[in-house]
Amino acid sequence: xxxxSTAGAPLVAAAPPDRxxxxxxxxxxxxxxxHAGERNLLAVGWHTALSAEPPLYAVAIGRERxxxxxxxxxxxxxxxxxxxxRADAIGGVGSTSGRGGVDKFERYGLATTPGAVLxxxxxxxxxxxxxxxxxxxxxxxxxxLFVGEVVALHHRPDAFDDRxxxxxxRVRAAVYYxxxxxxxxxxxxRAVHLPAR
Amino acid sequence: xxxxSTAGAPLVAAAPPDRxxxxxxxxxxxxxxxHAGERNLLAVGWHTALSAEPPLYAVAIGRERxxxxxxxxxxxxxxxxxxxxRADAIGGVGSTSGRGGVDKFERYGLATTPGAVLxxxxxxxxxxxxxxxxxxxxxxxxxxLFVGEVVALHHRPDAFDDRxxxxxxRVRAAVYYxxxxxxxxxxxxRAVHLPAR
Numbered sequence: 001x002x003x004x005s006t007a008g009a010p011l012v013a014a015a016p017p018d019r020x021x022x023x024x025x026x027x028x029x030x031x032x033x034x035h036a037g038e039r040n041l042l043a044v045g046w047h048t049a050l051s052a053e054p055p056l057y058a059v060a061i062g063r064e065r066x067x068x069x070x071x072x073x074x075x076x077x078x079x080x081x082x083x084x085x086r087a088d089a090i091g092g093v094g095s096t097s098g099r100g101g102v103d104k105f106e107r108y109g110l111a112t113t114p115g116a117v118l119x120x121x122x123x124x125x126x127x128x129x130x131x132x133x134x135x136x137x138x139x140x141x142x143x144x145l146f147v148g149e150v151v152a153l154h155h156r157p158d159a160f161d162d163r164x165x166x167x168x169x170r171v172r173a174a175v176y177y178x179x180x181x182x183x184x185x186x187x188x189x190r191a192v193h194l195p196a197r
Numbered sequence: 198x199x200x201x202s203t204a205g206a207p208l209v210a211a212a213p214p215d216r217x218x219x220x221x222x223x224x225x226x227x228x229x230x231x232h233a234g235e236r237n238l239l240a241v242g243w244h245t246a247l248s249a250e251p252p253l254y255a256v257a258i259g260r261e262r263x264x265x266x267x268x269x270x271x272x273x274x275x276x277x278x279x280x281x282x283r284a285d286a287i288g289g290v291g292s293t294s295g296r297g298g299v300d301k302f303e304r305y306g307l308a309t310t311p312g313a314v315l316x317x318x319x320x321x322x323x324x325x326x327x328x329x330x331x332x333x334x335x336x337x338x339x340x341x342l343f344v345g346e347v348v349a350l351h352h353r354p355d356a357f358d359d360r361x362x363x364x365x366x367r368v369r370a371a372v373y374y375x376x377x378x379x380x381x382x383x384x385x386x387r388a389v390h391l392p393a394r
Contacts, residue, residue, distance in 0.1 A: 021350075049243045051338020055213040087390055140248050152212060180390050185222055191281070
């Protein structure tokens, strides 16, 4: 009982959904898409890699979102990761809709570069972006999971070390806690736990 | 160009999979399962919530993993989140196999409590655990995505504030960078970006 943070109050079990929470903290993917001359972007907190070979990355998007229709139509998206210094944009695009002609790229000062393979804008301020072709869509409750094959990977070479780990001394990832609260990764205590062979 | 971390080297585009990386940093789910008197657990870096109502949580597991068979057979798992102080256990269970009779719970000193609804062990040191019944399995490249309906939510009440956000002053989440490197959340710079209404 010498570690307060691992020997705190015992676990309490409750039935969701009225208390379904805790899926944060985590990074937020800013998902961009374009179709027929229209472009949009939204903040996606529920995202994950799904396969190394072939490389697959997936994002969960509510069916009521404006980007949902664009993504369905175009079959392409980019999952872009912005540093803490652009948490203003992550929070902003997550709270406004692209419906009604609002260009959220301009509104939040987000410059883009073209996709390498697909017709999709990639955020220039990202330290990492997966350019994806949709290969499957799974209905999962109140969201659809768009599974993308990563056809190009965009990254800032100065953000990663020679083992391809994000280097917090160079770029601080934005971690989202929920309720508009972000933290800059990189200032916490660190530990290396090597495999016990 | 006044922000070095957002105006560093320009993005470089490359074709994966030889350079597919960057899906970390993020939390790691320690996934527990049990079937026919056998129990096991493994560390899963690729995981996400997928729906609020019904509450769904999903974990991606390689088909070669010992837990994959147990999970297929039992149709139940718990996604458990350990604090930074137990990063030793996260790293440990991620690097050893439960095949051959190794009990990784004992090996890494992980006490359990019974599931509230299902026959699945829940890690007592977790600050949060989703007890899940498998409702779908999607083949995604070299992994299978197990989609679980959250039938019970276990949490340490002292770990979360009254808005149900993890409170880093009480529990520091373990964030994984890859290559056995963990960071304790909670010491970084924080910001609140409220919606622009």
